Amino acid sequence: MSMTRRAALYLRISLDATGEMLAVDRQREDCLRICGERGWTIVGEFVDNSVSASDARKKRPGYDALISAYDAGEFNALACYDLDRLTRQPRQLEDWIDRARTGGLVIVTANGEADLSTDGGMLFARIKLAVARGEVDRKSARQKRALQQRADLGRPPLGVRLTGYTTAGEIVDSEARTIKRIFREFANGESLKGIAAQLETEGQSTRRGGRWNSSSISSILRNPRYAGYAIYRGEVTGKPGEWEPLVSHDQFALVQARLKDPRRKTNKVGTHRRHLGSGLFLCGPCLARITSWSGDRYRCPSGCLTRSRDPIDDYVTTVLTTRLQQPDVVSRMRRTPGESAAPLEAEAAALRQRLERIENDYDAGLIDGRRYSVATEKVRTDLHGIEQRLAAISGLAPVVELLGQADPAAAFENLGLMAKRAILETVMTVTLQRGKHGSRSFDPRTVNISWNGPHSD
Numbered sequence: 116m117s118m119t120r121r122a123a124l125y126l127r128i129s130l131d132a133t134g135e136m137l138a139v140d141r142q143r144e145d146c147l148r149i150c151g152e153r154g155w156t157i158v159g160e161f162v163d164n165s166v167s168a169s170d171a172r173k174k175r176p177g178y179d180a181l182i183s184a185y186d187a188g189e190f191n192a193l194a195c196y197d198l199d200r201l202t203r204q205p206r207q208l209e210d211w212i213d214r215a216r217t218g219g220l221v222i223v224t225a226n227g228e229a230d231l232s233t234d235g236g237m238l239f240a241r242i243k244l245a246v247a248r249g250e251v252d253r254k255s256a257r258q259k260r261a262l263q264q265r266a267d268l269g270r271p272p273l274g275v276r277l278t279g280y281t282t283a284g285e286i287v288d289s290e291a292r293t294i295k296r297i298f299r300e301f302a303n304g305e306s307l308k309g310i311a312a313q314l315e316t317e318g319q320s321t322r323r324g325g326r327w328n329s330s331s332i333s334s335i336l337r338n339p340r341y342a343g344y345a346i347y348r349g350e351v352t353g354k355p356g357e358w359e360p361l362v363s364h365d366q367f368a369l370v371q372a373r374l375k376d377p378r379r380k381t382n383k384v385g386t387h388r389r390h391l392g393s394g395l396f397l398c399g400p401c402l403a404r405i406t407s408w409s410g411d412r413y414r415c416p417s418g419c420l421t422r423s424r425d426p427i428d429d430y431v432t433t434v435l436t437t438r439l440q441q442p443d444v445v446s447r448m449r450r451t452p453g454e455s456a457a458p459l460e461a462e463a464a465a466l467r468q469r470l471e472r473i474e475n476d477y478d479a480g481l482i483d484g485r486r487y488s489v490a491t492e493k494v495r496t497d498l499h500g501i502e503q504r505l506a507a508i509s510g511l512a513p514v515v516e517l518l519g520q521a522d523p524a525a526a527f528e529n530l531g532l533m534a535k536r537a538i539l540e541t542v543m544t545v546t547l548q549r550g551k552h553g554s555r556s557f558d559p560r561t562v563n564i565s566w567n568g569p570h571s572d
Contacts, residue, residue: 120192120221122155125181127163127200136164142196145225150194153223158190178202185214192221277340278322284358290322291361297335298362302369304537307332313531336374342367372460391428392545395536399548399563402488413547420549426557431545432535434564436524438542459501466498542567 124146128138139162150157161184163177184190193211195201201222202208214220276282279294293314300310307329314327321331339346343360362370389407396405398415407424408414414421470491477487527538539545546563 120153120155121158121190122150122192122194123159123161123181123184123190124150124157125161125177125193125195125201127166127175127177127195129167130165139164142200142225145196146194149223149225150192153192155192155194159184185218185220191219192223194223194225196225198224277338278335279341279361280358284356286359286361293319294335294341294361297332298341298366298370300531300534301332301336301373302366303534304540305531305533307336309531309533333374336370339367368460372463375464389532390424391431391532391536391539392424395540395545396427397544397546399546402546405547420547422547422550422561423557427547427562430557430559430562431539431543431564435539435543436527438566439523439527463498463501466494466501470494470498 124143126139126142126146128136128142143160147157161177161181163175166175166177167173181193185193193201198208201211211220211222215222279287279291281287297310300313301307305313310332311327311329319327321327325331335341340356340358341361342364343356343358345354345356390413392405392413393407394404396413397403398405398417398419400419401415401417403416403419405413406416408421411424412421413424413427473482473487473490473494476482477484482490527535530538544565544567546565548561548563550558550561
């Protein structure tokens with residue numbers, strides 16, 4: 116042991132609350148002392164500050180660099196404060212013992228409790244690590260049971276606080292207003308991208324000071340805690356939370372229905388759009404959904420027709436705003452007392468699954484075009500009726516909120532594009548026909564409008 120060795124130091128602390136690295140400094144002093152006593156030359160230092168070693172899956176940059184340095188032959192002695200600073204994993208310990216046996220590596224701890232250069236030291240290290248590992252496992256089990264108990268009692272989870280609440284579950288007013296707004300605007304037809312863009316435009320940042328995007332908006336909308344549901348390991352426990360919810364159960368159910376709607380992927384229903392009728396208006400000859408095209412035009416994806424966009428949008432908007440001033444629309448969309456959204460959401464989900472099965476049968480050639488049209492039309496009619504009822508009972512769906520204004524037509528003009536599209540889709544169905552060949556004037560007879568709902572004309 117008197118030979119001069121090239122020594123590396125490994126320093127680690129699981130949690131550095133202050134970030135001052137004082138514990139690492141203390142470990143360094145003790146490791147330098149023991150290396151000095153042995154006459155070793157220090158050739159490297161590897162540090163993981165505020166990094167746990169209990170989870171083998173967790174990356175430790177300093178530890179990984181230490182292994183790479185050993186493999187490169189940079190040192191043949193290793194000093195750390197204690198073995199549990201180096202590793203808490205029995206398998207990793209065996210790797211270091213193998214390096215000591217076959218590679219001539221000398222491993223010592225500054226507290227003098229283990230010396231892997233001897234057989235007795237290796238035995239002591241294995242026993243000590245097994246005991247430490249057992250304590251880690253017991254602590255983990257206690258923590259999981261405590262977290263489950265908190266969830267069963269409806270208390271807020273420990274750890275990082277949820278935007279809109281303190282760690283104790285008290286409401287943070289400024290953040291809560293943003294959360295309520297996100298739910299309201301999405302329920303009113305706005306897209307994830309549109310909501311994020313508006314918050315960014317207004318200069319608002321996330322709770323952690325980051326930028327809003329579709330993912331951050333979606334995460335908020337999918338979190339059951341905002342509706343007052345207690346959760347454990349990401350799942351709703353069925354127990355009510357002790358905190359005040361920011362959204363109602365019905366509104367949360369409505370939002371989940373929109374998020375889960377498969378048409379958001381297949382037809383991009385409810386996803387961000389730049390024009391009033393794209394993906395919403397229908398082609399008269401084939402009933403496909405119209406798409407935007409170059410040169411300010413709408414176009415059937417099958418090539419049935421191409422129409423100038425602005426005159427159609429202006430005409431549809433004029434007809435819709437006129438309709439919104441008529442009392443029968445208010446009567447048709449009035450809230451249904453005492454009705455819950457949850458059963459309707461389940462019924463809507465079943466209809467969407469049925470619609471998907473019909474489309475799969477058609478794609479597989481099991482049914483012909485006529486049977487496909489009849490079957491899908493019936494399901495879509497039923498689904499639309501349920502979606503109207505969901506909108507009516509939510510109290511925050513676009514049409515219900517709009518018709519509560521003193522002047523619904525003027526309020527419509529002040530809405531964002533996605534909210535206008537949601538209103539339009541709920542109230543009317545627009546079908547475009549071919550225009551007269553060679554004509555440069557707009558003919559309103561080529562835009563067929565049918566009114567949705569039981570009071571349709």
